[in-house]
Amino acid sequence: MKVPYLDLKTIHHQIKAELNNSFSDFVDSGWYVLGDGVSILENQLAEYHNVGHAIGVASGLDALIISLHALGIGKGDEVIVPSNTYIATWLAVTKIGAQVVPVEPYHHTYNISPENIREKITSRTKVIMPVHLYGQPCEMDAIMAIANEENLFVVEDNAQAIGAKVGSRLTGSFGDINALSFYPGKNLGALGDAGAILTNDSSLAEKCRSLRNYGSSLKYVNEYLGYNSRLDELQARILSVKLPYLQSWNDDRKKIADVYQERMEGIGDIVLPHTLMGIENVYHIFPIRTNNRDRLQLHLKEKGIQTLIHYPFPAHLQEAYKYLGYKKGDFPIAEEIANTELSLPIYPGMTEEMAEYVVEGIKMFFS
Ligand SMILES: *Cc1c(COP(=O)(O)O)cnc(C)c1O
16 A cells, blocks of 8 residues: 555545636636635635635745735734744744744643743733644634733634634634745645735724735826735636535545544554544644654654655754754643654545554554
8 A cells, every 4th residue: 555645636526626726717707816716715814714815825835924914914013923933933923024922832732822822021022922832723712812811813724724723713813914924835835835814903904905915006106115915816716616525625634633643542652633522623734742752753754654854954943044043852742842843644645544554654663
């Protein structure tokens, strides 16, 4: 048996006729940038998340940058970010000219710890940027309470957790302004790059609409130093076709996650993911941890099972951030996760037999 880490072809094959129709409608529309496709998707996204406004942009990174820009964040401001995240979270802060303030996660959820956030707040802190890592929501009630007490903005990086819930509320609807990524491998992926911003604040929404389009809301009248970060019209139409399937695709991921959780208890030194009570995890990634990570990965590869590491190097140890002066040992939890994490295959269309095969491969390694 061969188990790829991710297979996007299976689900796209199932909806191929709908995708082809959306392409055909797009060609016939005669309007190829910021047309009906983008506004229809924006309405669907706002309704789905139960927020006032959705603004389509070119990528998840741009969604974060434009959100921070719209809030007026820049030089001299500090933004709290997790020490363990995909580098995009940090880059958005850096690109806007503000200072990243990394905060360590919990060992068991891999999400930013609210207690650790409190210790890092200074008079320059403006924003908390929680990342719902691997598809599990952060403790948003605690984070929102800190933000309210300390008068800080919250920008959720919801790139990995579309459809996840805290209680009955979707991630991406808590913060002042929040970012989504539709990178193909995300739980809701385009057939190329795409992203969106979610907010209940009409003036922030209007500013983001202007910023994504050269800082202009009226053609040739520029209010802001904007970007060309318009959500591609064709990608928007494709995402509109895919959004109604998101729940069932997330349910498929959950089924695979359940097989892993139930069948892998107590194998070797494996640490399984821990989902908090009252939270709906959408398992963008199924992370396990072991001190034998590299050897296990090789063993699984030989068995035809592809795995990945999210992420092998924490942002503070990357060459790009050398100038910040961090060294090994500065964020031990982030470093430990980077050294021990292994992401198992999980995707809609993956069979339970494939998940069983992965479990067998892991059991064999530890026996
Ligand atoms: C994917 C991702 C992003 C960036 O999204 P792009 O669409 O690739 O720009 C940002 N943050 C996190 C946590 C991500 O996983």
